[in-house]
Amino acid sequence: MIQLEGVSARHGSTNVLHNLSIRFENQRRTVLLGRSGSGKSTLLRLINRLIEPSSGTIRYGNQQLAQMDPLELCRSIGFVSQHLGLFPHWTARKQIERFHSHPQGIEELAASLGLDPQQLDRYPHQLSGGQQQRVALARALASNPPVLLLDEPFSALDPLLRLELQNLVMGLDKTILFVTHDLREALRLGDQIVFLRAGHIAYDGPAHQIHASDDLEVRAYLETLES
């Protein structure tokens, strides 16, 4: 369980998140939804301490996040961003092997994400966008972390590939926080949806109840489904 209490965050001198209190349950998929600049990526990066909050506390299980060793913490949290950040000088196999402590073997893990052994011996630039995405996911899962943070990981993929990878994510037995600005993706993936509007919570609840929200921006988002 990850719990934020009165958390604010800043980018330079501007406040990006304002006094947020949210609870992320274990083994559930929470989608952080909102427009660009709403603070969802910042919120995600608070969890693995890539960004530190300016105030408030975050609890990770029964520990205070701020008191945990950042390196240890990062090893227990998988992270994939939109830009992937694969290391261009390492083969896919090495990217996974370097962080591997999973009960599943590397090839087995890769195969479960749709990568064959031949692809493992290629460098990132020799792989397609979808394959790179799978490598990034395999690398994030290599240490068998209980928590997975995904920042718009599939936004650059074609719709069919996107669907396939969404299904892969849904098959994972993890606590997942997933950032997207796409309502369809949020409704498909999320057990819980947290909708951010300019750093405030506009909606926080079960995905299937978001239709009942009376927040204007949430409503505007919902209307895009009908068009």
Add this chain to the structure above:
Amino acid sequence: MTSNMIQLIFEHLILVVVAVAAATAVAIPAAIWSYRNPGPGALVLKLTDIVQTIPSLALFGLLLPLPLLGGIGAKLAIFVLFLYALLPILRNTILGLENIPAAIRESATALGMSPGEILREVELPLAATSIIAGLRIATVTTIGTATVAAAIGAGGLGVLLYRGLATVETELLLAGALPAALLAVAADRLFQWIEGKLSISPQQH
């Protein structure tokens, strides 16, 4: 004549190798530090930049009266060559580190790598081609500048050049100039070859 030339080429190489090696040992850590502390780092870069603009003969003259370091001989020559070699290595190392996409560094941190591990396993390998290019520029220019070192009695191929100039003997001039030029070309090729070996993914993320 031949044995004398071999001796001078050898002296020349010693001047270059010692100066560039010392500059590398100082400039690469300095570049890493400057990169991590951009404020004072810019000052370091500015300082080496200023050194670069002073004509070499003038710098020899300026430092000649200094105790310990100054005086006629190879010691001062190596120090001046070292100062000149700093900038290209420093600048190229910083450039190489700066060109690494932020997403790569972020993902390395998020994977739980320590700053030291990120430097060794990710940043330096990715900056390697740029660093080698800096070494190439430093070596080639040092081979050229080292000919001036003969003016303060440091030996090397400059000895033949100065003697040739003084006596207006084309043969002597060429005996100094040709090996120096060949050395520079050879060093350039060698480093280009290493750069080629090291260059990995041409695609930027």
